[in-house]
Amino acid sequence: MGKHEQPRSISLTDPRALRAYAHPTRMRLVGMLRADGPFTATRAAELTGESVASCSYHLRILAKYGLVEEAPGGRGREKPWRATARYTDWPGDSEDASVAEAADALSAAVAELYFGRVLRAMEDRRSLPREWREAEQLGDSLLYLTPAELTALGERVDDLLRPYEDRETDPSLRPEGAKPVSVLRIAYLDRETLAAQGDAIDPAAPGRSDDPDTRP
Structure with a gap:
């Protein structure tokens, strides 16, 4: 292959x-x-x-x-x-x-x-x-999401990035001036904010299981 x-x-x-x-x-x-x-x-x-x-x-x-x-x-x-x-x-x-x-x-x-x-x-x-x-980016956003919404958000980000993927293996697709850029994706439940609000997460609550996360 x-x-x-x-x-x-x-x-x-x-x-x-x-x-x-x-x-x-x-x-x-x-x-x-x-x-x-x-x-x-x-x-x-x-x-x-x-x-x-x-x-x-x-x-x-x-x-x-x-x-x-x-x-x-x-x-x-x-x-x-x-x-x-x-x-x-x-x-x-x-x-x-x-x-x-x-x-x-x-x-x-x-x-x-x-x-x-x-x-x-x-x-x-x-x-x-x-x-x-x-052009480089460094920042964060605090969003209030359900597990389903966070999953959907990840899928939308995937869709945004996918059109650029083939440029990695096919240099002819790269426009003039294109350089390698690492895009990190990190989304996690903010425990510090939860603790400050006196909130807690029930580990027995329903959620995703055995769902692979795509990581570069």
């Missing part, structure tokens, strides 16, 4: 796969392969600063759980790797305690990775052209 034929997402539900993917180097490798792959373990080492042996090991672990695969065109031991999908899904909730624990740990690892990138972007933003500094 060529990169342009990738499925949109791969779903992880095995606790072992969830724990394996939570490693920061593995998440970086998958992200780099999605953006700039295929490439070899040697190239991965150059991009990450890790050793070739380390990158080769992490790539094999990722392949074990279906997140990457060997790409054609290798020479000898220098085999290229490619991502198997554009995005990774995993359960937002599960009645299986081992799945829920592993999924929460992966979500926490992803959040840590994201915010590390945001902080580095903030540190370097003065070097950007003014038009990009003015």
Whole structure:
């Protein structure tokens, strides 16, 4: 399967796969392969600063759980790797305690990775052209929503972003001046505001279960 034929997402539900993917180097490798792959373990080492042996090991672990695969065109031991999908899904909730624990740990690892990138972007933003500094966005909104409304809002955001997705794998679709932009999506129940209002959430209240959240 060529990169342009990738499925949109791969779903992880095995606790072992969830724990394996939570490693920061593995998440970086998958992200780099999605953006700039295929490439070899040697190239991965150059991009990450890790050793070739380390990158080769992490790539094999990722392949074990279906997140990457060997790409054609290798020479000898220098085999290229490619991502198997554009995005990774995993359960937002599960009645299986081992799945829920592993999924929460992966979500926490992803959040840590994201915010590390945001902080580095903030540190370097003065070097950007003014038009990009003015276009970048950082802010928040406090909304009062039901679970169903929050789900619908996420679907509407998906619909807004989807027309731009093919530009990642097809450079001919990028207009002049287009650059890679990371768009983070974070929506969570604001416990601090609830506590200040003397409100509480009943964990037994009906809600979604085993509904995968799409994360880049």
